[in-house]
Amino acid sequence: xxxxxxxxxxxxxxxxxxxxxxxxxxxxxxxxxxxxxxxxxxxxxxxxxxxxxxxxxxxxxxxxxxxxxxxxxxxxxxxxxxxxxxxxxxxxxxxxxxxxxxxxxxxxxxxxxxxxxxxxxxxxxxxxxxxxxxxxxxxxxxxxxxxxxxxxxxxxxxxxxxxxxxxxxxxxxxxxxxxxxxxxxxxxxxxxxxxxxxxxxxxxxxxxxxxxxxxxxxxxxxxxxxxxxxxxxxxxxxxxxxxxxxxxxxxxxxxxxxxxxxxxxxxxxxxxxxxxxxxxxxxxxxxxxxxxxxxxxxxxxxxxx
Ligand SMILES: NC(=O)c1ccc[n+]([C@@H]2O[C@H](COP(=O)([O-])OP(=O)(O)OC[C@H]3O[C@@H](n4cnc5c(N)ncnc54)[C@H](OP(=O)(O)O)[C@@H]3O)[C@@H](O)[C@H]2O)c1
Numbered sequence: 009x010x011x012x013x014x015x016x017x018x019x020x021x022x023x024x025x026x027x028x029x030x031x032x033x034x035x036x037x038x039x040x041x042x043x044x045x046x047x048x049x050x051x052x053x054x055x056x057x058x059x060x061x062x063x064x065x066x067x068x069x070x071x072x073x074x075x076x077x078x079x080x081x082x083x084x085x086x087x088x089x090x091x092x093x094x095x096x097x098x099x100x101x102x103x104x105x106x107x108x109x110x111x112x113x114x115x116x117x118x119x120x121x122x123x124x125x126x127x128x129x130x131x132x133x134x135x136x137x138x139x140x141x142x143x144x145x146x147x148x149x150x151x152x153x154x155x156x157x158x159x160x161x162x163x164x165x166x167x168x169x170x171x172x173x174x175x176x177x178x179x180x181x182x183x184x185x186x187x188x189x190x191x192x193x194x195x196x197x198x199x200x201x202x203x204x205x206x207x208x209x210x211x212x213x214x215x216x217x218x219x220x221x222x223x224x225x226x227x228x229x230x231x232x233x234x235x236x237x238x239x240x241x242x243x244x245x246x247x248x249x250x251x252x253x254x255x256x257x258x259x260x261x262x263x264x265x266x267x268x269x270x271x272x273x274x275x276x277x278x279x280x281x282x283x284x285x286x287x288x289x290x291x292x293x294x295x296x297x298x299x300x301x302x303x304x305x306x307x308x309x310x311x312x313x
Contacts, residue, residue: 045222055087057277062095091119098138121150173197230274253293262290
């Protein structure tokens, strides 16, 4: 059965939280999932960001990175986000995926950020060499650099089956007007934007527009690069954390992101197995409603002032 984009948009509301990924090995409640409007693919609701997977042969961190990926995959995680701009992250995680034999089980997203067409092509070819596989689930223009020219190549390659989805990213409010223009004038499958309980300006225009246009959303900096953990310090979790089945600050922050009406998929950066486990757990249990989301903002905002 083929669904139109409009039908998929309507279906997505019901599919969120209803569709599941069963993790029978751990006898855990299922991970909640999100439906990607443009393709109808269903993916787990929390991803992983790989900005800090930088290491050289022989470095002790490599083992920890590998264990983090193994744990993430074992717990049902799929989406990984990287970029050629993150040091040698593509090389490091390409090797890890190959060693663990999990490349095809993961949903790989990377980026390109060149003004020039040929340089962009070379960059994307190199990403394939480093990350392996014959296609990426998502190719994104990084920080809107060279958007028009790179989207042309990306669209052509999408038609050839090399990319399943295409999109653009930013992590800076100063680019939102440009982002909105790109969203309005192109057919995008995804945007990636910064959004967290400590930084919710994307909710003003960008996220509602994504929802209206059936564009799926990845959210970077869900912890404000760790700033949110510093803000709450040693404070115990508020009583209302139990109302949304959150047992850590990380889960509480991620559940705030996930509960926006545009159903964003946070991609928390982590290089530690226990953090990967903590973050995946956010895709289980209840999410905050509008009242609790407002309460969370009232709680966090003064701590960041
Ligand atoms: N413009 C763009 O396209 C753009 C810009 C920025 C980021 N991104 C993407 O978004 C991803 C996320 O951003 P980010 O990594 O910069 O920042 P982030 O996700 O907001 O924060 C990452 C920090 O949180 C820590 N952390 C992770 N899980 C934790 C947990 N459960 N408990 C306590 N601490 C935890 C990490 O430490 P450990 O490493 O020790 O776990 C790291 O220090 C990046 O990796 C990248 O893929 C894209």
